[in-house]
Amino acid sequence: MSENAKNAPLSGATRLYAIVGDPVAQVKSPDGVTASLRARGHDAVLIPAQVAPEHLTLFFDAATQLKNLDGLVITVPHKFASYRYCRSASERSSFLGAVNVMRRRKEGGWYGDHIDGEGFVGAARKHGRDPKGERALLVGAGGAGSAIALALVNAGVVELAIHDADAERRDSLIARLNSLGRARVFAGSPDPTGFTFVGNATPAGMRPDDPLPIEVEKLSPTAYVGCVVTAPPVTPLIAAARARGCTTGVGGEMYQALQEAMIDFMFEARP
Amino acid sequence: MSENAKNAPLSGATRLYAIVGDPVAQVKSPDGVTASLRARGHDAVLIPAQVAPEHLTLFFDAATQLKNLDGLVITVPHKFASYRYCRSASERSSFLGAVNVMRRRKEGGWYGDHIDGEGFVGAARKHGRDPKGERALLVGAGGAGSAIALALVNAGVVELAIHDADAERRDSLIARLNSLGRARVFAGSPDPTGFTFVGNATPAGMRPDDPLPIEVEKLSPTAYVGCVVTAPPVTPLIAAARARGCTTGVGGEMYQALQEAMIDFMFEARP
Numbered sequence: 001m002s003e004n005a006k007n008a009p010l011s012g013a014t015r016l017y018a019i020v021g022d023p024v025a026q027v028k029s030p031d032g033v034t035a036s037l038r039a040r041g042h043d044a045v046l047i048p049a050q051v052a053p054e055h056l057t058l059f060f061d062a063a064t065q066l067k068n069l070d071g072l073v074i075t076v077p078h079k080f081a082s083y084r085y086c087r088s089a090s091e092r093s094s095f096l097g098a099v100n101v102m103r104r105r106k107e108g109g110w111y112g113d114h115i116d117g118e119g120f121v122g123a124a125r126k127h128g129r130d131p132k133g134e135r136a137l138l139v140g141a142g143g144a145g146s147a148i149a150l151a152l153v154n155a156g157v158v159e160l161a162i163h164d165a166d167a168e169r170r171d172s173l174i175a176r177l178n179s180l181g182r183a184r185v186f187a188g189s190p191d192p193t194g195f196t197f198v199g200n201a202t203p204a205g206m207r208p209d210d211p212l213p214i215e216v217e218k219l220s221p222t223a224y225v226g227c228v229v230t231a232p233p234v235t236p237l238i239a240a241a242r243a244r245g246c247t248t249g250v251g252g253e254m255y256q257a258l259q260e261a262m263i264d265f266m267f268e269a270r271p
Numbered sequence: 272m273s274e275n276a277k278n279a280p281l282s283g284a285t286r287l288y289a290i291v292g293d294p295v296a297q298v299k300s301p302d303g304v305t306a307s308l309r310a311r312g313h314d315a316v317l318i319p320a321q322v323a324p325e326h327l328t329l330f331f332d333a334a335t336q337l338k339n340l341d342g343l344v345i346t347v348p349h350k351f352a353s354y355r356y357c358r359s360a361s362e363r364s365s366f367l368g369a370v371n372v373m374r375r376r377k378e379g380g381w382y383g384d385h386i387d388g389e390g391f392v393g394a395a396r397k398h399g400r401d402p403k404g405e406r407a408l409l410v411g412a413g414g415a416g417s418a419i420a421l422a423l424v425n426a427g428v429v430e431l432a433i434h435d436a437d438a439e440r441r442d443s444l445i446a447r448l449n450s451l452g453r454a455r456v457f458a459g460s461p462d463p464t465g466f467t468f469v470g471n472a473t474p475a476g477m478r479p480d481d482p483l484p485i486e487v488e489k490l491s492p493t494a495y496v497g498c499v500v501t502a503p504p505v506t507p508l509i510a511a512a513r514a515r516g517c518t519t520g521v522g523g524e525m526y527q528a529l530q531e532a533m534i535d536f537m538f539e540a541r542p
Binding site for chain 1: 280281282283284287290292295297298299300301302305316317318319320321322323326329330332333334336337338339
């Protein structure tokens with residue numbers, strides 16, 4: 001790996017990373033992650049791999065034997081299923097029962113982690129807002145919401161309110177997070193009164209007629225507001241929060257932080 | 272597929288082609304073929320895939336199910352083994368019992384072809400030397416030599432002399448070529464006297480102390496001389512032939528013609 005890898009052509013020596021999903025045409029990371037890999041001096045490329053759920057076992061069997069494949073990024077709908085193919089996994093992956101990144105272990109097999117939540121936290125930190133000590137409200141307890149909730153708890157929020165229309169999955173997530181004993185986690189509402197750190201982990205804002213996920217008129221101007229939606233780049237929630245004077249983190253920033261975290265993961269010392 | 276694909280970034284929509292070998296780090300085609308694919312308007316990339324012989328079946332099983340993989344280029348040591356994974360194949364592949372390119376069939380499964388010899392013929396044609404009607408001498412009856420011999424016979428040489436230190440494989444190839452009834456094929460020697468079209472399909476010239484594959488002092492100045500060796504770019508054989516006034520085709524030209532032929536193959540109407 002040389003200083004010149006950034007401009008090195010693709011060759012037989014280029015190491016492979018694959019993002020696995022179905023469909024996969026919508027993912028943008030092959031370009032950005034490949035550019036970052038090369039900027040860091042790695043002769044490597046992130047390629048898309050479209051694998052149907054019924055062929056996931058076959059894919060992993062072959063991927064394990066593909067000698068020039070070093071890591072995998074996992075996306076919808078394979079994050080939960082792929083966890084089962086990891087010989088070992090991070091504590092947060094085990095908590096979530098899911099992975100979004102996998103790398104080879106020295107001893108063979110794959111090590112998995114789930115770092116979607118780290119992207120959300122990383123975007124906030126880029127704006128000088130570490131979650132430590134914050135009073136957080138999170139809307140959405142699905143796959144992304146669960147990962148972000150866990151990341152917020154692990155990053156040291158003192159309390160976390162979770163709002164989700166599906167009360168069962170909301171309460172299940174709350175109970176599991178409370179079992180960690182790290183923060184007070186409870187059911188929230190769309191009312192952000194009293195919260196210093198607010199996150200949207202729902203698709204609200206992707207379509208022009210989506211309702212706002214929180215009552216923006218109750219946002220404190222000192223609150224941080226983050227959103228997972230990447231298209232449009234600035235959602236109505238973010239626009240409204242900015243109008244109130246809030247510091248904001250958009251989906252694109254979360255996504256950028258996540259891409260860098262993916263590469264960090266691939267090259268960390270093997271556990 | 273657009274005019275802009277040439278400069279399009281790698282994305283989730285990029286179609287995959289893979290060159291399969293073991294080792295694979297030495298292959299150069301990912302860069303050149305990817306550039307040609309993009310120059311032709313295809314959002315596609317050729318990636319290296321290092322697959323051990325004992326995992327070739329598993330690889331093909333998974334590759335068949337990988338939805339965004341459209342074609343395969345096969346290199347050492349898999350050209351013969353991969354023929355067995357083709358549901359159908361070209362006449363020349365069946366003759367050689369080997370393939371170096373595979374594309375998907377409309378009906379499912381893979382269609383294989385072997386076009387190494389077309390690269391050699393293509394390089395000659397770029398120099399205005401169609402093999403049709405030529406009296407050819409070929410040195411080397413191995414994998415590359417067999418493919419080139421067949422391509423020369425199919426391109427219409429009137430006679431083909433084959434020289435190889437291994438008399439058994441030489442005579443076997445000669446017998447099989449004669450069974451086609453297209454040209455008179457017989458055992459040759461390093462003496463090019465009387466031949467108008469001379470090819471080297473051995474590694475001779477890769478190392479500085481390699482002996483010359485033919486008696487260059489007996490080359491006719493009107494003969495065409497082609498060589499498969501790509502490093503060095505100009506072998507002692509080619510240098511000597513040029514010194515005698517011969518038209519020459521170097522390994523790099525064969526290789527370039529082969530890369531274009533590979534892309535032609537991938538996008539031909541499905542048989």
